[in-house]
Amino acid sequence: MVPAKGGGLLQLFQHAHHRVEGHLIDFREELERGRPGAELLAHAATDLNQHMFVEEKFLFPLLSEKLAAVVAGLQDEHGRVWDLMGELRELLRRDAGRETLQAGTARLMGALTAHNTAEDLGVYPDLLALLGPSRAQALLMEVERVEVPRGWMCAARAWPTRVLPGAEAGFPLRRDE
Numbered sequence: 001m002v003p004a005k006g007g008g009l010l011q012l013f014q015h016a017h018h019r020v021e022g023h024l025i026d027f028r029e030e031l032e033r034g035r036p037g038a039e040l041l042a043h044a045a046t047d048l049n050q051h052m053f054v055e056e057k058f059l060f061p062l063l064s065e066k067l068a069a070v071v072a073g074l075q076d077e078h079g080r081v082w083d084l085m086g087e088l089r090e091l092l093r094r095d096a097g098r099e100t101l102q103a104g105t106a107r108l109m110g111a112l113t114a115h116n117t118a119e120d121l122g123v124y125p126d127l128l129a130l131l132g133p134s135r136a137q138a139l140l141m142e143v144e145r146v147e148v149p150r151g152w153m154c155a156a157r158a159w160p161t162r163v164l165p166g167a168e169a170g171f172p173l174r175r176d177e
């Protein structure tokens with residue numbers, strides 16, 4: 001069934017936010033029970049990676065002419081979220097203590113929630129107005145088929161960040177040396 005007025009595209013983006021946030025909420029609850037929940041965090045990272053890729057490939061270019069400064073800010077926020085996800089996964093890999101993991105989770109969730117809210121309220125509504133229903137529907141079909149290229153990095157971290165050996169799910173760690 002074709003969603004009315006191209007709203008399926010917005011739903012897809014909003015559901016991605018809820019899905020990633022849901023994984024992180026579950027991960028946080030597992031931590032509270034004393035369990036690490038590596039699989040939950042991996043799911044969150046994979047879904048987040050996919051969502052950021054779709055936004056940077058399809059959404060941001062459409063909005064950048066009208067909302068250049070806003071899009072630049074959102075791309076910077078992707079970089080911040082990217083870093084925090086990488087840091088949390090590394091903390092988990094190193095078996096950091098529960099409080100350290102909880103603090104890392106809180107940092108990531110705080111940055112992600114603020115970013116998602118900014119998109120939900122600030123740019124997603126403009127997308128439908130910009131595209132109109134039929135183009136929105138066409139974009140939805142394209143977005144649903146897309147796969148994240150192996151090794152893809154968000155624009156804010158694509159250069160000069162180096163990929164560490166063994167980095168997973170497209171979330172390389174940064175190092176300064």
Ligand SMILES: [Fe+2]
Pocket residue numbers: 052055074078115119
């Ligand atoms: Fe985003």
Ligand SMILES: [Fe+2]
Pocket residue numbers: 013017051055116119
């Ligand atoms: Fe988003």
